[in-house]
Amino acid sequence: MELPFAESYKMKMVEPIRRSTRMEREQWISSANYNLFNLKSDQVFIDLLTDSGTGAMSDRQWAAMMLGDESYAGASSYYNLKNAIEKIFGFPYFLPTHQGRAAENVLFSTLVKQSDIVPGNSHFDTTKGHIEFRKATAVDCTIDEAFDIDSPHLFKGDIDLEKLENVLRAHPRESIPFIIVTVTCNSSGGQPVSMKNMREVYAMALQYGIPVCFDSARFAENAYFIKLREEGYRDKSIKEIVSEMYTYADMTTMSSKKDGIVNMGGFIGLRSEELFRRASTFNIMFEGYITYGGMSGRDMNALATGLDEGTEFEYLETRIRQVEYLGNLLISYGIPIQKPIGGHAVFVDAKAFLPKIKQEEYVAQTLAIELYKEAGVRGVEIGTLLADRDPLTRENRYPGLELLRLAIPRRVYTNNHMDVVAAGLKNVWDRRNEITRGYNIAWEAPIMRHFTVVLEKTK
Numbered sequence: 001m002e003l004p005f006a007e008s009y010k011m012k013m014v015e016p017i018r019r020s021t022r023m024e025r026e027q028w029i030s031s032a033n034y035n036l037f038n039l040k041s042d043q044v045f046i047d048l049l050t051d052s053g054t055g056a057m058s059d060r061q062w063a064a065m066m067l068g069d070e071s072y073a074g075a076s077s078y079y080n081l082k083n084a085i086e087k088i089f090g091f092p093y094f095l096p097t098h099q100g101r102a103a104e105n106v107l108f109s110t111l112v113k114q115s116d117i118v119p120g121n122s123h124f125d126t127t128k129g130h131i132e133f134r135k136a137t138a139v140d141c142t143i144d145e146a147f148d149i150d151s152p153h154l155f156k157g158d159i160d161l162e163k164l165e166n167v168l169r170a171h172p173r174e175s176i177p178f179i180i181v182t183v184t185c186n187s188s189g190g191q192p193v194s195m196k197n198m199r200e201v202y203a204m205a206l207q208y209g210i211p212v213c214f215d216s217a218r219f220a221e222n223a224y225f226i227k228l229r230e231e232g233y234r235d236k237s238i239k240e241i242v243s244e245m246y247t248y249a250d251m252t253t254m255s256s257k258k259d260g261i262v263n264m265g266g267f268i269g270l271r272s273e274e275l276f277r278r279a280s281t282f283n284i285m286f287e288g289y290i291t292y293g294g295m296s297g298r299d300m301n302a303l304a305t306g307l308d309e310g311t312e313f314e315y316l317e318t319r320i321r322q323v324e325y326l327g328n329l330l331i332s333y334g335i336p337i338q339k340p341i342g343g344h345a346v347f348v349d350a351k352a353f354l355p356k357i358k359q360e361e362y363v364a365q366t367l368a369i370e371l372y373k374e375a376g377v378r379g380v381e382i383g384t385l386l387a388d389r390d391p392l393t394r395e396n397r398y399p400g401l402e403l404l405r406l407a408i409p410r411r412v413y414t415n416n417h418m419d420v421v422a423a424g425l426k427n428v429w430d431r432r433n434e435i436t437r438g439y440n441i442a443w444e445a446p447i448m449r450h451f452t453v454v455l456e457k458t459k
């Protein structure tokens with residue numbers, strides 16, 4: 001008999017979680033203004049809001065924390081992290097920041113000015129926020145297959161070279177500070193970018209004299225997909241694949257809360273000393289001195305170890321197979337989800353799930369609320385609320401897809417928890433025809449409204 005797959009770790013510490021009743025949850029979500037970000041964590045049984053900063057650290061990481069050096073300048077923890085980043089990514093210069101958006105803030109303060117154009121593959125919301133905040137424009141050049149939820153394309157994070165070249169041709173070089181390649185592409189469903197595409201984008205960028213910046217939050221998961229899906233990489237280690245990926249980037253912003261497997265942290269990686277110098281000024285102003293920039297020594301140590309563990313095949317296999325496990329369960333129940341299943345989350349097609357709810361009534365948010373009420377599972381809307389308003393016309397932007405994202409924290413839940421999530425969603429699926437009312441916005445912030453929006457049930 002073939003031995004079944006099992007996790008590549010065992011547990012040494014646990015954290016109790018509590019189930020609640022449907023009545024409790026109905027009251028809690030109403031008090032939370034139907035915004036799942038407003039729930040207290042103990043009102044949630046299984047929390048799939050995000051895989052960002054929610055992972056479990058290993059014994060090696062906790063041990064590394066005890067050796068943290070909290071010196072203001074030149075701490076050994078800084079050098080541990082610097083060495084890890086140089087070894088894994090090949091960047092000789094780096095700046096620590098408190099998280100990914102802080103890295104964006106520092107780097108974009110250095111490089112992005114009003115009226116600039118920043119092409120890329122489905123920019124992440126904070127990335128887009130930091131571009132638009134500077135009155136520049138993010139242009140999405142992702143391949144069309146990314147927006148077809150059933151397309152079996154193996155690299156739906158790829159950049160469409162024709163779309164990219166059109167942007168590069170239409171604007172002067174000075175108004176395009178860099179091209180962003182998001183690996184994996186969070187906003188299009190945790191879908192990977194192929195090595196071939198990275199290589200081609202870099203070649204085109206070189207031809208136009210424009211640098212390439214990788215948004216690296218899930219770089220290791222991207223490397224795992226390259227190993228499994230792209231010809232010529234099966235026998236390469238994840239670390240070898242990552243090394244090659246970063247020969248096609250001039251710089252990177254990183255949210256270490258994802259594939260760094262730490263609870264807080266980020267960094268900028270750079271090849272150019274001149275750019276490092278310029279960015280250092282902003283890092284000192286916004287984050288902290290250049291050898292800690294928003295991170296404590298112990299956290300830099302944990303990240304150095306996390307980057308090493310996070311680029312090991314056994315760890316990535318355990319992680320991504322769990323995401324697949326949940327996705328395949330939902331498929332077996334007939335629930336419409338994005339395929340192929342992404343690296344960090346399962347994305348449920350809310351428009352297909354709840355055809356009676358109009359997009360103007362926030363259909364993916366409606367589904368997220370129903371799943372919470374059903375099973376105490378917290379997912380997140382990736383739809384019209386997140387897409388926000390057009391900065392000029394102030395009209396709602398209606399994205400092609402309305403998705404409920406179920407993001408799986410790293411090394412936190414077991415497949416039994418995944419069974420509960422799937423059964424909860426199946427119960428909502430079975431009564432989907434009775435769900436006929438969506439939500440209206442009662443109050444919203446001028447930018448990144450989804451975090452704080454106040455909703456009320458439609459009449």
Ligand SMILES: *Cc1c(COP(=O)(O)O)cnc(C)c1O
Pocket residue numbers: 052099100101102124126127182186215216217218254255256257258265266
């Ligand atoms: C999470 C994320 C960010 C922002 O990082 P934070 O640590 O949340 O500030 C940027 N880009 C991508 C692709 C991300 O997933």
